[in-house]
Amino acid sequence: MLDDIGRAAREASRMLAVTRSEQRNAALKAIAEALRANKDAIIAANEIDLENGKAAGLSAGLLDRLALNESRIEGMASGCEEVAGLLDPLGVVDYKYTNPAGIDIKRVRVPLGVIGIIYEARPNVTVDAAALCLKSGNAVILRGGKEAINSNITLSDIMRKAICDVGFDCNCIQLITDTSRRCAIELMQLSNHLDVLIPRGGAGLIKSVVENSKVPIIETGTGNCHAFIDETADVQMAAEIIYNAKCSRPSVCNALETLLVHEKAAEKALPVVAEKLRQKKVKIFGCETTRSILGQEVEPATEKEYETEFLDYVLAIKVVKDINEALDHIQRYSSGHSECIITQNKENAENFLHRVDSAAVYVNASTRFTDGNEFGFGAEIGISTQKLHARGPMGISQLTSMKYIIHGDGNIR
Amino acid sequence: MLDDIGRAAREASRMLAVTRSEQRNAALKAIAEALRANKDAIIAANEIDLENGKAAGLSAGLLDRLALNESRIEGMASGCEEVAGLLDPLGVVDYKYTNPAGIDIKRVRVPLGVIGIIYEARPNVTVDAAALCLKSGNAVILRGGKEAINSNITLSDIMRKAICDVGFDCNCIQLITDTSRRCAIELMQLSNHLDVLIPRGGAGLIKSVVENSKVPIIETGTGNCHAFIDETADVQMAAEIIYNAKCSRPSVCNALETLLVHEKAAEKALPVVAEKLRQKKVKIFGCETTRSILGQEVEPATEKEYETEFLDYVLAIKVVKDINEALDHIQRYSSGHSECIITQNKENAENFLHRVDSAAVYVNASTRFTDGNEFGFGAEIGISTQKLHARGPMGISQLTSMKYIIHGDGNIR
Numbered sequence: 001m002l003d004d005i006g007r008a009a010r011e012a013s014r015m016l017a018v019t020r021s022e023q024r025n026a027a028l029k030a031i032a033e034a035l036r037a038n039k040d041a042i043i044a045a046n047e048i049d050l051e052n053g054k055a056a057g058l059s060a061g062l063l064d065r066l067a068l069n070e071s072r073i074e075g076m077a078s079g080c081e082e083v084a085g086l087l088d089p090l091g092v093v094d095y096k097y098t099n100p101a102g103i104d105i106k107r108v109r110v111p112l113g114v115i116g117i118i119y120e121a122r123p124n125v126t127v128d129a130a131a132l133c134l135k136s137g138n139a140v141i142l143r144g145g146k147e148a149i150n151s152n153i154t155l156s157d158i159m160r161k162a163i164c165d166v167g168f169d170c171n172c173i174q175l176i177t178d179t180s181r182r183c184a185i186e187l188m189q190l191s192n193h194l195d196v197l198i199p200r201g202g203a204g205l206i207k208s209v210v211e212n213s214k215v216p217i218i219e220t221g222t223g224n225c226h227a228f229i230d231e232t233a234d235v236q237m238a239a240e241i242i243y244n245a246k247c248s249r250p251s252v253c254n255a256l257e258t259l260l261v262h263e264k265a266a267e268k269a270l271p272v273v274a275e276k277l278r279q280k281k282v283k284i285f286g287c288e289t290t291r292s293i294l295g296q297e298v299e300p301a302t303e304k305e306y307e308t309e310f311l312d313y314v315l316a317i318k319v320v321k322d323i324n325e326a327l328d329h330i331q332r333y334s335s336g337h338s339e340c341i342i343t344q345n346k347e348n349a350e351n352f353l354h355r356v357d358s359a360a361v362y363v364n365a366s367t368r369f370t371d372g373n374e375f376g377f378g379a380e381i382g383i384s385t386q387k388l389h390a391r392g393p394m395g396i397s398q399l400t401s402m403k404y405i406i407h408g409d410g411n412i413r
Numbered sequence: 414m415l416d417d418i419g420r421a422a423r424e425a426s427r428m429l430a431v432t433r434s435e436q437r438n439a440a441l442k443a444i445a446e447a448l449r450a451n452k453d454a455i456i457a458a459n460e461i462d463l464e465n466g467k468a469a470g471l472s473a474g475l476l477d478r479l480a481l482n483e484s485r486i487e488g489m490a491s492g493c494e495e496v497a498g499l500l501d502p503l504g505v506v507d508y509k510y511t512n513p514a515g516i517d518i519k520r521v522r523v524p525l526g527v528i529g530i531i532y533e534a535r536p537n538v539t540v541d542a543a544a545l546c547l548k549s550g551n552a553v554i555l556r557g558g559k560e561a562i563n564s565n566i567t568l569s570d571i572m573r574k575a576i577c578d579v580g581f582d583c584n585c586i587q588l589i590t591d592t593s594r595r596c597a598i599e600l601m602q603l604s605n606h607l608d609v610l611i612p613r614g615g616a617g618l619i620k621s622v623v624e625n626s627k628v629p630i631i632e633t634g635t636g637n638c639h640a641f642i643d644e645t646a647d648v649q650m651a652a653e654i655i656y657n658a659k660c661s662r663p664s665v666c667n668a669l670e671t672l673l674v675h676e677k678a679a680e681k682a683l684p685v686v687a688e689k690l691r692q693k694k695v696k697i698f699g700c701e702t703t704r705s706i707l708g709q710e711v712e713p714a715t716e717k718e719y720e721t722e723f724l725d726y727v728l729a730i731k732v733v734k735d736i737n738e739a740l741d742h743i744q745r746y747s748s749g750h751s752e753c754i755i756t757q758n759k760e761n762a763e764n765f766l767h768r769v770d771s772a773a774v775y776v777n778a779s780t781r782f783t784d785g786n787e788f789g790f791g792a793e794i795g796i797s798t799q800k801l802h803a804r805g806p807m808g809i810s811q812l813t814s815m816k817y818i819i820h821g822d823g824n825i826r
Contacts, residue, residue, distance in 0.1 A: 014744070014768075017768075017770070097789040099787055101782070101787070103775075103782055107805075110770075112800050113770070113800060191623070195799075195800050196800075196801055210604075210627070211627070214624070216629065216630075217629075218801075237823040240823060241823065241825060243825075244825035244826060245825075248825070248826060353818050354431055355427075355430075355431060357427070357526070359816065360816075360817040360819060361816065361817070361818055361819065362821060363821060364821045364823055365516050365819055365820070365821025365824040366821075366824065368825070369512070369514070369516055369819065369826050370817075374514070375510060375512070375817070376512060376518070386608075387525050387814035388525070388608065388631075389802040391815050391816065392520075392815070392816075392817050401800035402805070403770075403804065404773040404783075406773060406775045406776070406778055406782065407776050407778070408778025408779075409777055409778075410647070410650040410653060410777055410778070411777070411779065411782070412653055412654060412656075412657035412661070412779045412781070413657060413661060413779050413781040413782050413787065
C-alpha cells in the first residue's frame with residue numbers, strides 16, 4: 001500500500017514541480033478557505049480523538065496538544081495564507097558561470113520532490129507541513145500519531161479536495177491512515193519514492209527514525225541548550241536572559257537546560273539568577289560550588305542532569321573555572337541546537353561564537369530566538385540539529401534542492 | 414579501534430575549524446612538497462600493490478587505476494597546490510537579518526566537521542580527498558580498497574607528517590588500515606563521530622553504503638545519462654555531441670548511455686550518428702525502428718540495456734514518438750545525473766530543461782561537461798546524484814555547513 005502512495009506522490013510531484021508560484025499560492029488560499037468552511041466537521045472529528053484519548057488515559061498536556069477549537073482552526077487557516085504570502089523559493093538562481101568552453105551554467109532552486117513527515121499527536125502539523133511542502137513545490141506524505149487519526153483524516157480530506165478544486169493532483173498531499181509501528185518502519189524504507197524524511201516530535205521518535213530509516217532524514221528538535229555567564233557579564237542582564245530562556249516556554253527545544261557560570265562571577269550572579277527563577281519555582285540541580293553558594297536545597301547535579309533535556313521548570317547549573325571549561329562542557333553535552341554567552345568582553349564573545357559548534361550561537365540574547373519566524377524565514381518545518389543540507393530553523397528554502405541548467409551551441413569537451 | 418579514530422578525528426576537527434585560511438593553505442603546500450620529496454617511497458609502496466594485484470589477477474584496467482608513477486605523483490602534488498589556491502569557503506556570510514526584537518543574525522559557512530570517504534583501488538583519491546577536506550576545514554577518515562593499501566599507508570603517512578610539521582594535529586587526516594568488509598560496515602555505523610560519509614566508486618560500493626550506513630551519506634557517481642535528438646536538431650551538431658558524450662571517456666559517470674531520437678528525426682539523424690560512432694566501434698543496442706534504419710547488425714535493446722550504465726563503448730538507442738515519450742523514458746531510467754536535448758526549438762529546450770529532474774540538464778552540449786572543474790568549482794570530491802545537501806559536482810563549498818551567529822544586547826523573547 002505504501003508503495004502505491006509513494007508512486008502517486010512521485011507522479012504528483014512531477015506536475016507540482018512545474019506549477020507557477022501563483023498556482024501554488026491559490027491552492028494554499030483554497031485550503032485556508034476550506035478549513036474555515038469545514039470547521040464543524042474538523043471539531044467533530046477532533047472530539048472523537050479527544051474522547052478516545054481520555055479513555056486511553058492521555059495526560060492533560062497531550063490532550064491539550066491534540067485539541068482543536070475554532071481559534072486553532074483559524075490559526076491553521078491564516079497560517080496557510082501567510083505561507084502563500086512568502087516569496088517563492090523556486091526558480092531562484094544562486095550561481096552563474098560561463099566556462100572556457102563557452103557553455104552557460106546556471107544553478108536554479110527546484111523542489112526536493114517527495115517529502116515524508118512523521119509526527120505525533122498535534123493535528124496542526126498536518127496542515128502546517130502540507131502548506132510548507134506545497135509552497136516549495138514538494139509532494140508530501142504525512143504520517144501522524146494514532147491519537148490524532150480522526151482529526152488528521154478530516155484535515156487531509158479537506159486539503160486534498162481544496163487543491164483538487166483548483167486543478168492540482170490531490171496526491172500532492174497524502175495521509176497514511178495506518179498508524180501501526182510496522183507501517184511507520186515501512187515508510188522509513190521507502191527510499192525509492194521519498195527524497196527526504198523529516199521526523200517532528202520527541203526524542204523517542206527521532207531516535208527510532210535515525211535508527212531505522214533508509215531514506216535520507218533531517219534530524220530536528222532536540223535541544224540541550226546552554227548559557228554561559230562569563231566573569232564580565234552584566235548580572236542583571238544575565239538574570240533576565242536566563243529567566244527568559246528557561247521559563248518563557250520550557251517545553252520547547254530552544255529552552256535553556258544547563259547554565260554554566262565562571263567561578264569569578266558565581267558569587268555575585270548565582271543568587272540574582274536563582275531569585276529570578278524562584279518566580280516560576282524552577283527546580284535546580286547544581287555542582288558543589290553552586291550548592292555552597294545557593295544552599296543545600298539545590299540538589300546535586302550528576303552526569304545524568306547534564307545530559308537531560310528537561311523540557312520543564314528544571315535547570316542544571318555548573319560553576320566552571322574559565323571559558324575553556326565551559327566550551328568543553330558544551331562540546332560534550334550539547335545537542336548542537338542553541339547556546340549563549342553573556343559577557344561584556346568582545347574577545348570572549350568572539351571566541352565563544354567561533355568555537356561553539358551549534359546551529360545557533362548567541363551573545364547576550366536568549367536561546368528562545370532560535371525559530372524560523374524570529375530568523376525572518378516566515379514559517380518553519382522544524383529546527384535541524386544536523387549539519388547536512390540544513391542546520392537550524394528550516395523554512396521553505398530549506399525544502400528545496402538545486403539543478404544545473406546548461407545552454408550550449410554544440411559544445412563538446 | 415574505529416571509535417578511537419573517530420574520537421581523534423572529532424578532536425582534530427575542533428582545532429581545524431578555527432584555523433585561518435593561510436594556515437590551511439600552508440598545510441596543503443607542505444603536502445605537495447612532501448609528496449614530491451618522497452616520490453621514491455611512494456613508487457616503491459605502489460609497486461608492492463601492483464605485484465600483489467597481478468598475482469591476484471586484477472584486470473588491466475584496475476591495475477592502471479592502481480598504478481602511480483612520477484607524473485601521477487606530480488599530478489597529486491600540483492592538485493594540492495591548486496586546492497590551496499581556491500577561495501576559502503569558510504566564513505562566507507550568506508544571510509543577514511536584524512529581527513524586530515533587535516538581534517543581529519548572520520549565517521556563516523562552517524566546516525561539516527568529520528567526513529568519511531570510502532573508496533576503491535585508486536590511490537590518488539587518498540590525496541585528492543584529504544586535500545579538499547583540509548581546505549574546507551574538515552577532518553577526514555579515509556578508507557580505501559585493499560588493492561591500494563601499501564600506497565595508501567605511504568601517502569597517508571607523508572601527508573600526516575607534512576601537516577604536523579606546520580603545526581596541525583596529524584589526526585586531521587587518518588587512514589583506516591583494516592581493509593576488511595567488517596571494518597567498512599563498522600565505519601558506516603560510526604554516526605556519533607562522522608558528520609557525513611561519501612562513497613566514491615562503483616555501483617556495488619554505493620549500494621552497500623546506502624543499505625548499511627547509519628551515517629548521513631551523499632550518493633555519488635552513478636550516471637545513466639541520456640541525450641534526446643528532437644525533430645528540429647542540427648544533425649551534424651547532434652552527431653558531434655553524441656560522439657563526444659559517448660566516446661571521449663566512456664568509463665566515467667558523465668558519459669552517455671542511451672540516445673533517444675524523435676521519430677521524425679530518426680531517418681536523417683541515425684545514419685549520421687552511427688557513422689560517427691563507428692570510428693570507435695561502438696556497439697549499439699536499438700529498438701525495432703532503430704534496427705529497421707541502421708540494419709539488423711544492431712542488437713535488440715531490452716529493458717536491461719535501458720537500465721544499464723555501460724561505462725564502455727556501448728550505446729542503447731530508442732526512437733520515440735515525441736518529447737513526452739523521451740521525458741517519460743528519462744524519468745523511468747535515469748539515475749538523475751546528466752541529460753541533454755539537441756534541438757533548434759527554444760520551446761522544446763525550455764520544456765526539457767524544466768521537466769527533466771536531474772542534477773545537470775543540457776541544451777546542445779555534451780553531458781561530459783558535468784564536472785567540478787568545468788563548472789568553475791576547481792576540484793571536486795564527487796558528483797552527487799541525490800537531492801539533499803548537494804546535487805551535481807561537489808566542490809569545497811559543498812563540504813561546508815552553516816551556523817547562525819547572533820549578537821544581542823540583553824534581548825529576550
